[in-house]
Structure formats: C-alpha cells, structure tokens
Amino acid sequence: IRCQSTGTDEPKTKMNLFDNASNLLTNLLSGGKIGSMPIAEGAVTDLFDRPLFFSLYDWFLKYGSVYKLAFGPKAFVVVSDPIVARHILRENAFSYDKGVLAEILEPIMGKGLIPADLDTWKQRRRVIAPGFHSSYLEAMAKVFTECADRTMLKFDKLIEQEESGGGKLIELDLETEFSNLALDIIGLGVFNYDFGSITKESPVIKAVYGTLFEAEHRSTFYIPYWNIPLARWLVPRQRKFQMDLKVINDCLDGLIQNAKETRQETDVEKLQQRDYLNLKDASLLRFLVDMRGVDVDDRQLRDDLMTMLIAGHETTAAVLTWAVFLLAQHPVKMKKAQSEIDAVLGQGRMTFESLKKLEYLRLIVVESLRLYPQPPLLIRRSLTSDILPGGYNGDKNGYEIPAGTDVFLSVYNLHRSPYFWDKPNEFEPERFLVQKESQGIEGWAGFDPSRSPGALYPNEIISDFAFLPFGGGPRKCVGDQFALMESTIALAMLLQKFDVELKGSPEDVELVTGATIHTKTGLWCKLKKRSNV
C-alpha cells in the first residue's frame, strides 16, 4: 500500500471542461474569495477508484499544504498543515462546526458529542469529560485485560483443536477478532453491558454492525438520499437501518432505565473518589446518571452512549489491525516488542502498572496511528468568514474563506508529510524518541516531549499539531487515553502468547475507507503459540 508522489509543486494551469464549470460555480458560491488558493485539478474518477485520502495526498504534494478541491458544484478546502490545523482546531475552534459529518451522523447519534450543536456540546462535554478520570481508567485496564483474556482463550482453543488434528497454527481474520474485542470493551466500559461478541452472535450485535455499516455507507455516499421523505421506509437498506437502530435504542433505553432506578446522586469529586477497582458497575453511564445536579433526559443520554459506542469501537479495532499489519512486515520490531513484553510481564498478567513500563509497545501503537489515522480526515464547516494562515508553504497573507466553507483536514497527509517526518511512509516507532527542531518552519514549534510532561503517549501538543491522532483543541477525542490503553493492553497480550504472520503478502491486503481505514476482506493471519509459553 503506497501513495505516489506526483513530483512538481507547480499548480497546473490546464483545465478541462468539468473543472472550468465547477470552478465557476465554486467561485460563485464562495464569492470568489478563496480564488488565490491553489486549485487541485483531478478527474472525478479519482474520487471513486480508490480511497479519497490517497488522492488528497497526491494533490497535497503537488499543490501544497492548503488547496481547494472542486468537484461538481461543491468545493472543499484541503488542509495538510500543522499551523492551519492548530488555527482551525484550537485557536478558532468555535468558528467551525462538523458540517457534512454532522449531517451524516445526526440520524444515528442525535445530539451526541460528535454531531452536537455548540450549545448542547458545551453542556455535555463538561459532564462527560470528567467521567474519564484516572480511577476509571485504572478500572478499565482490568476490563481490557479480562476481555482480551477471552480473545486469547478463544485462540488457544482453536490452536488446541488444530493440534489434535496434527496442525500447529491457525489461520484467522484478526480484524474481525479485534472488532469483537473492541465491541465487548466499549459495551462494558461505557454502559456496563456485555455484548459477549467474542464468543457469540446476538440480535444486538448484528444491529450494531448493521448500524456501523450504514454509517460507513453514508460517509462515502455523496448524495444524502436517506433524507428524502419516505426513503427510510421505501429503500430496503434504509428500512433495515431503522430496524437496527430500534434494536440498539431499545437495549440502551433498558440500560438507562436500570441505571436511573438505582441512582445514587453525589458530587463529581465524590464520584471520582469511589473505589473503582471494586465497583460492580464502573461504567460511564453510572457516572453520568449519578452526577448531582445534572438531570439529563433519557434521549440525550442515549445519544451520548450511542456516540461513544460508535466512536470508540471501529477506531480501536482499526488501530490493532494496522499495528499487526505493520509488525508482521517487520519481524525484527515484532521480536523487539516481544522481548520488552517478556521482560516486563514474563508469563504474568497485564496490569495498569505494567502498561507504564511497555514503552516500545506504546510507541508501536502511536506509530500505527500515525500511518493509519482513524479517521484519516477531520471535517469542518466555517460558521463565519475566516482568514486561514497560509501555512508553511502557502501565501504569507493567508487565505480568506467565506462562511459555509467545507474543510477537510487531512490527518493522513499531516502524518505522512515529508516536511515534518523523516522517511514518512516507513514504520519507525523509535522516531518519537527523538526531539526535532522546527527546521526553520516559521510558526511551527517542532517536536518537544517537555511540552506535555508525564504524557505516556506522544500527542498533538508535543508535536505542535503535526501529529493529531485524536484531533486537538476543545473537540479533541474524549476517549483518547481509554483507546490508547486498550490498544496497548490487547496488543501486549496477543504478542505475549502468539507469533503472528500475514497469511498472504501485504499487497493482498486491500484497503477501504469509511469513517476509518480498514481492509476489504479482513486481515488474514497465521497464529502460532510462542515456544516459550
């Protein structure tokens, strides 16, 4: 899986009929004010032949770190620049909303944090963020370990069956296994519900996957036909989607009802001081329901839970998938990770404390997120007119954009930018250990771990917005530490027990994208018990 550089930095001047028409329309729509920005010229087929973010990368190398992409009557500003990203995500964050993303997700997540309007978001973020406090995360480390145990046990059993038939290894799709693991974890962590998807199938699990599938379909389908009156009842896939939503909503409503009936109201500080490791229900739902002074209606709670279910499931499964994909192609790094695990854990169990000692493994997780960011694009729409900084290689005066401009912030481009990373397409977890000067790039502060003291994982602050695996600014991912710990623990437990190889060649692993980057037909691997266990 490689992207091609198209070479020159010169904006092309030749245009085809389609581009002329669309640029005319775009300029009319935008009042002509973003005309000074380089304009990407691409065939419409580029948008459908392969994942969009590949084309955005090629155009980034050709047109620079801020350019305009026009297709049909629509225009987008594509940003691949840390200085401009910092401006949009942090410095001027409230001048943007989620635009087209909110339109797609609102029917599923309602007023959950991701698509919520600003007023709802402010209220709910203030309530939800304190729920991810350190005792909660420590209790979650136990949940992660217990769920990953079930996965490892399943692999053990499959290998035993194989051995009784004379075989030594099993072949299985690890992407599916990670997806089941992440679903079980998010269910227990967010609303204390055990999907048990590692070992069984159920109508609720099927409904969750159906809903995720639809969310993905919507994020890659450019015409929102589902908003057409009656479409939800007349189009079979939309009817199925409504049925899936009802199954999940009924399940969540039952859990909310249950939590409310056993409500023990108290202050946030007291909630955070509960003995989390021994709580029967350490979930976020419990925290949200018990919080004093916040009488939230059931509908809002359901939207919050649904949002976290979707935001926290596929993303983490994808990190694990690509971490294994990368490690399998780098056996020396795989061995180095296993040596670290052996030294820290031996044959013992993974704990919250051991996580702190697994430095190399933590770097593997973030390096996988660098190469395969989830999602690869952040989407925004400007609420007012704004002046974007020109970025490191754009117009020094910046670019004026009118209200209503759709912006794609390409995390994929930022993470693979040759201007900020050495050998950007190579898997090199060690790169995060090296401090990096700003290389004379005006307005960018370089990499400096001292900017985020005590952080276990590199982040957007350390990299001054060149590394954005969880976004940045006020709308940064609320579950970042949850997700990083979950991925590190699951990966550690897999490598502690098993040697993993790809079943075919890396080129066979075709990549598709919706909200996350995933494989077309699964990550088929060979799993063998390690000889020392």
Ligand code: HEM
């Ligand atoms: C937001 C990535 C796991 C809940 C985000 C954003 C990113 C992201 C990039 C910012 C989106 C934007 O600015 O448009 C990831 C990745 C994950 C992960 C890569 C796994 C490796 C989780 C988990 C949860 C979660 C486990 C919950 C338990 C959320 C929520 C938001 C969010 C609620 C919206 C925050 C807001 O707007 O205030 N995530 N996420 N995420 N994420 Fe995550």
